Amino acid sequence: MFSFALLATDGAARLGELRTPHGVVQTPAFMPVGTQGSVKAMRQRDLEETGAQIILGNTYHLYLRPGDQLIARRGGLHQFIGWPHPILTDSGGYQVFSLAGRRKIDEQGAEFRSHLDGSVHMLSPESAVDIQARLGSDIAMVLDECLAYPASRDETAQSMERSVRWAARCRAQFAAIRDGARTDVGATNPGQAQFGIVQGGIFQDLRDQSADATMAIGFEGYAIGGLSVGEPIDVMHAVVSDTARVLSPHHARYLMGAGTPEDLVECVARGIDMFDCVLPTRNARNGQLFTSEGRINIKNARYAEDDGPIDPTCGCYTCRTHSRAYLRHLYLAGEMTAGTLNTLHNLTFYLDTMGRIREAISLRTFDKFRQEFLRSASRLSLDS
């Protein structure tokens, strides 16, 4: 029910296709983030209109509210939220590790206090698998330990080794559910796949060890975790390059939590197939818009009487219908429609960029595309 096919390459850039129980995803792919079962400010049909083929759901948030058991009783996350297309869920680990002062980690897992009501919960490798099985996402992620940046080599090595042990436990639990040994979990998607996560911080030998150990366990795909956490951009690029190089060419590669439009292009150039990031949605709600000529802050006074669209090259509803002057007014007036219209544009920009990337790879003109894209993106960050 799950497969990845590599259709073409252009340098290290890859054109591929993920087949999942809820449909096909063309890669390189960008996944809008739907933390609480909703990509903020978007209805599901708006998302379809942007060209999104897969979205991400957050296990931590959905476990706490409305609860994975409730979602399972509704038939799973796809059914509950009315999104019939592919969904990837994270493991909840990143959110739990971000609860500084509200969580305690040991080999067994992480004990944490809910940000909603202070109630105490336990997230273990096994329970992270169970929750995602009940959510019924098409791609589930293993629970890994997430380190703050910077971290020493020793800390990073120990943490990476624990993540490998957790990955093995996650895979065992996943296999038990898949093979019918654990029907009590109440899984809702028999075709669910599971991705491992490579850790190791900025230490390439640790990354290599992690990649080898994770591939030895064996997953349907592999993610690179622990980047986009504050490290310099050239360090991130180097780790992505060198890690992608040692990962299986026959499996999808997912760079977690990245990034800017430039990051997407640069990391596709280094062999990445999948991305997720809150940047296009969060920035939209703050009035920062991505355009083919750089970023603009719609609240800037220069747009008060600007009758042009956000981006004349964009075909989204917002650009087809409204001027910068109107969008600025909606933003300053605090109208929630500002968030809706801006998000529709930013996601369209991201998804269009992925489409252009895929086209360039298929035409074997990706390097030319990349140079031109980075030139216009850096030409002006108009209002920064």
Place this chain on the structure above:
Amino acid sequence: MFSFALLATDGAARLGELRTPHGVVQTPAFMPVGTQGSVKAMRQRDLEETGAQIILGNTYHLYLRPGDQLIARRGGLHQFIGWPHPILTDSGGYQVFSLAGRRKIDEQGAEFRSHLDGSVHMLSPESAVDIQARLGSDIAMVLDECLAYPASRDETAQSMERSVRWAARCRAQFAAIRDGARTDVGATNPGQAQFGIVQGGIFQDLRDQSADATMAIGFEGYAIGGLSVGEPIDVMHAVVSDTARVLSPHHARYLMGAGTPEDLVECVARGIDMFDCVLPTRNARNGQLFTSEGRINIKNARYAEDDGPIDPTCGCYTCRTHSRAYLRHLYLAGEMTAGTLNTLHNLTFYLDTMGRIREAISLRTFDKFRQEFLRSASRLSLDS
């Protein structure tokens, strides 16, 4: 460029058609309220989908931000907000009179302090006409004095007489602009119509005087103002009945600021053609939804695992796509999409109700429709 045609009657209920420079409006009509140039949580295409044929814009808000001059330079309100269909603007009077302690009224007009920055402004009958001429709405309203409820007969009489004098000044200014004597105003819609407003509180003899005096000045349509301000429902109904009866049968009649679905049906039965109210949009954002079987509060625990739509008889996107369980989750999680989906439903319910009203009048079955509608609406206010 502006006309009203009466197509059929059924008792006092009227089926009609308003022709405006931006298209036809079938009456009885409900106008969603777009205070700041946006019906809250709705994009213009969402509004079209609900069946809205005309929306209302608030002169007070648009004058202060982004400014009527800026909107005029953009070509007028239709162009600025991307809504090519009919628009009615209020005069700004109601908002200014609501600024208790921040406004001073005399025969000349109202001096007030902006709720945004405390700056001092003057709204006179003439300037209310000028601002609306620049906004370029299809229907402009005269500036009237709005009394708090309850008010004595003397207060009401004096206020009503001032409103009549202001109406005459408004009409003179409107005529000067329309006839080309005041090109300096910068009007953006040469086919704009102007409605007078009947005042007189709950005193029918004052209502009659006001109606006669306002019709003697002569407008393209007539509104009933000063109701839905806290008076008992049977008083409101009596004033509407008796005032509609003395108004010209050849002009549209607009009941300002009403109301609940039951109010719409009851006031159509008394001869009203047009309505506006924030109820469907505001209540939607607070989780209160209108259904064919009464109102529901989506946050109620009873909907936590309810897989049915808000209203099984509704064909809106929200009802076609999402369960009460998901909508409850979105609301409790504070997702802005809750506001969008709920507003889409509530406005669809209102606009569908108007369509059913029009159909019943054309079939001469309005009284039967009315009885059935009120019976199911009162059957259960499910969660109140």
